[in-house]
Amino acid sequence: MxxxxxxxxxxxxxxxLMDAFKRAHTEIGIPIEALAKAMALVASRADEPPLWTLERGQMSEPDFIAVIAGGLSEVLGRPVDLDGYGARLMASLxxxxxxxxxxxxxxxxxxxxxxxxxxxxxxxxxxxxxxxxxxxxxxxxxxxxxxxxxxxxxxxxxxxxxxxxxxxxxxxxxxxxxxxxxxxxxxxxxxxxxxxxxxxxxxxxxxxx
CATH class of the missing domain: 3.40.50.1000 (HAD superfamily/HAD-like)
Known part of the structure; x- marks a missing residue:
């Protein structure tokens, strides 16, 4: 029973969740496809995807955001600022x-x-x-x-x-x-x-x- x-x-x-990500990325002017490429890039350089480490509470959110911003900068070929990213995403839920x-x-x-x-x-x-x-x-x-x-x-x-x-x-x-x-x-x-x-x-x- x-x-x-x-x-x-x-x-x-x-x-x-993808709808929330798309809304947040439209606001900050970063293509959602670039996020996927950046996540794959930073995961390829680590023992495990940094998202997993973040979700266990073993990495701080600021450290994670810095890693992803770096990956996005490489993918897009320009500096990327993700300040307030988490708050923007939560507001899109x-x-x-x-x-x-x-x-x-x-x-x-x-x-x-x-x-x-x-x-x-x-x-x-x-x-x-x-x-x-x-x-x-x-x-x-x-x-x-x-x-x-x-x-x-x-x-x-x-x-x-x-x-x-x-x-x-x-x-x-x-x-x-x-x-x-x-x-x-x-x-x-x-x-x-x-x-x-x-x-x-x-x-x-x-x-x-």
């Missing part, structure tokens, strides 16, 4: 209201709700202020930036299950990144790969029928 839904934040509780309404309905039926997010420690207050319903709906928030582990590493799922006090097979897991869903399934959770809101709602309804 499913007792809880563990949900990703960005791209699930919010509308697609929009809630996924239809899914949040469905989560509310599940909670009214006694289903427990939690968030498991790969996120940035320094952005914590900003994203929770931006979508305050998070604190109203979800009894538990596990943020990789404070835990030293990130999805799809098994430790962060195990930590979430431990804090909920539930076995894996009592939890559904919703994420828009397929590798994160695969990792959850390997631990015994009921994984749902978010592709669109109506599809996730239908899969949740089937689980709770």
């Amino acid at each position: 499913i007792k809880a839904v563990v949900s990703d934040f960005g791209g699930v509780v919010t509308l697609p 929009e809630p996924n209201e239809p899914l949040l309404d469905h989560y509310r309905a599940l909670r009214a039926r006694g289903v427990r709700l939690a968030i498991l997010t790969n996120n940035v420690r320094e952005w914590h207050d900003a994203w929770r202020r931006k979508i305050p319903v998070v604190d109203e709906l979800f009894e538990l928030i596990v943020d990789s930036g404070f835990e030293g582990t990130r999805k799809p590493e098994p430790q962060i799922y195990e930590l979430t299950l431990s804090r909920l006090g539930l076995n894996a097979d009592a939890c559904a897991f919703v994420d828009d990144v397929e590798v994160n869903v695969t990792a959850a399934r390997q631990l015994g959770m009921h994984g749902i790969h978010f592709r669109e809101t109506s599809q996730v709602i239908a899969e949740l309804d089937a689980l709770f029928a």
Whole structure:
């Protein structure tokens, strides 16, 4: 019996993250395609992508931004200033209201709700202020930036299950990144790969029928 839904934040509780990135990059005049090239460039020079290190809280946001700005400068052939980038990105987030309404309905039926997010420690207050319903709906928030582990590493799922006090097979897991869903399934959770809101709602309804 499913007792809880563990949900990703960005791209699930919010509308697609790429939309937020595109809005932020339009404002700062840097093509979104250049960001992808810069991320690949800096990742090729490190033991692992700096984003992963950032999301574990093992790199500060200013240090990460400096690395990405350097990569963008190389890609674009001009100096790049990313001052205020995180705040601009957080301001571009929009809630996924239809899914949040469905989560509310599940909670009214006694289903427990939690968030498991790969996120940035320094952005914590900003994203929770931006979508305050998070604190109203979800009894538990596990943020990789404070835990030293990130999805799809098994430790962060195990930590979430431990804090909920539930076995894996009592939890559904919703994420828009397929590798994160695969990792959850390997631990015994009921994984749902978010592709669109109506599809996730239908899969949740089937689980709770």
